[in-house]
Each structure stands twice: as structure tokens, then as C-alpha cells.
Amino acid sequence: MSICPKGRTSKSKKNKRKAQxxxxxxxxxxxxxxxxxxxxxxxxxxxxxxxxKRTVVEVED
Ligand SMILES: [Zn+2]
Structure with a gap:
């Protein structure tokens, strides 16, 4: 969003952003x-x- 908003963010635009x-x-x-x-x-x-490239943890089995 810009510093000087030209318009209100629509529901769909807001929802699409949240879906990300x-x-x-x-x-x-x-x-x-x-x-x-x-x-x-x-x-x-x-x-x-x-x-x-080296074993740092001993793994069982
Ligand atoms: Zn591995």
C-alpha cells in the first residue's frame, strides 16, 4: 500500500492478500x-x- 492511498482496499483485494x-x-x-x-x-x-559433508548427528539404525 502506498503512503498516500487513493482509494479503499476492496474486500476481494484484501482477501487475496491474506490468502498469500x-x-x-x-x-x-x-x-x-x-x-x-x-x-x-x-x-x-x-x-x-x-x-x-560430515556426520554431525548419530542416527540410530
Ligand atoms: Zn542424508
Missing amino acids: SWKIVTPTLVRCTECGELMQPHRACRKCGSYN
Whole structure:
């Protein structure tokens, strides 16, 4: 919205803007470089426990 609004924001325009908010909470996933599993970026892999090409977390099994 501009600093000097020319008109009132319509209901549909306001609703459409609110409908965009789900995009923010959608988690971003990247593939693990070690095992190829989907994982959150900047987190250790849940499957093999590797991060930055080395194992940082011991994973059972
Ligand atoms: Zn992995």
C-alpha cells in the first residue's frame, strides 16, 4: 500500500492478500547431499545425520 492511498482496499483485494500468507509457513526443503533425502536447509539430515559433508548427528539404525 502506498503512503498516500487513493482509494479503499476492496474486500476481494484484501482477501487475496491474506490468502498469500500460507506461503510463508510452507517449509523449504532441499535434498541431502549425502543420501538425497529431503531435509530442511541449514539442518542436519534426519536420515543420515550429515551436515556440511560430515556426520554431525548419530542416527540410530
Ligand atoms: Zn542424508
